[in-house]
Amino acid sequence: MFASDMLVEVRSHIRYWGFLLLKLAAAAMGAACSLWFLNLFFLPYTEFFQFINYSKFPFDLSYTTLFGVWFLFAYGLFYLAVWDQRYRCRTCLRRLRMPVETGSWGYMLQLGRPQIEYICAYGHGKLNIDEVQISGTVAPEWTEQGDIWAELFAESTTDGKGGDHSDSDYDR
Numbered sequence: 001m002f003a004s005d006m007l008v009e010v011r012s013h014i015r016y017w018g019f020l021l022l023k024l025a026a027a028a029m030g031a032a033c034s035l036w037f038l039n040l041f042f043l044p045y046t047e048f049f050q051f052i053n054y055s056k057f058p059f060d061l062s063y064t065t066l067f068g069v070w071f072l073f074a075y076g077l078f079y080l081a082v083w084d085q086r087y088r089c090r091t092c093l094r095r096l097r098m099p100v101e102t103g104s105w106g107y108m109l110q111l112g113r114p115q116i117e118y119i120c121a122y123g124h125g126k127l128n129i130d131e132v133q134i135s136g137t138v139a140p141e142w143t144e145q146g147d148i149w150a151e152l153f154a155e156s157t158t159d160g161k162g163g164d165h166s167d168s169d170y171d172r
């Protein structure tokens with residue numbers, strides 16, 4: 001039982017981080033292809049895996065400027081991959097939904113600091129992100145909720161097995 005729980009946990013970790021690695025690989029591929037496309041407009045021809053046209057880079061201002069723009073574009077691709085990962089469910093990788101503001105500066109002792117709370121639509125957990133990051137960047141807090149449907153299904157199976165139990169449910 002314990003070993004299977006651990007296996008499920010390891011598998012979900014591999015899925016979550018593997019998905020990030022896949023996105024980073026796609027970003028690297030996109031960056032490499034766009035640089036290759038940029039290089040097509042400048043002689044001499046640059047091989048795909050040579051990346052930078054060294055005979056133009058330090059001497060041709062237009063090439064150097066376009067290279068700078070490409071660098072920002074490539075940086076944006078990697079940033080998007082990491083940003084998207086933050087708002088994904090840690091269990092099923094779906095996008096987190098339904099942002100709700102919680103907490104209040106005026107009632108901080110009762111309600112806590114203002115945060116934005118996202119949930120997984122399939123009930124795997126919730127993510128709290130601080131609204132104001134005063135002391136540096138605060139890592140978002142993920143709270144796992146387990147399978148909220150498990151209780152429902154457990155009840156329906158016991159109903160199926162024992163007739164007396166379901167009768168007592170109807171009596172209530």
Ligand SMILES: [Zn+2]
Pocket residue numbers: 089090091092093094120121122123124125
């Ligand atoms: Zn989920």
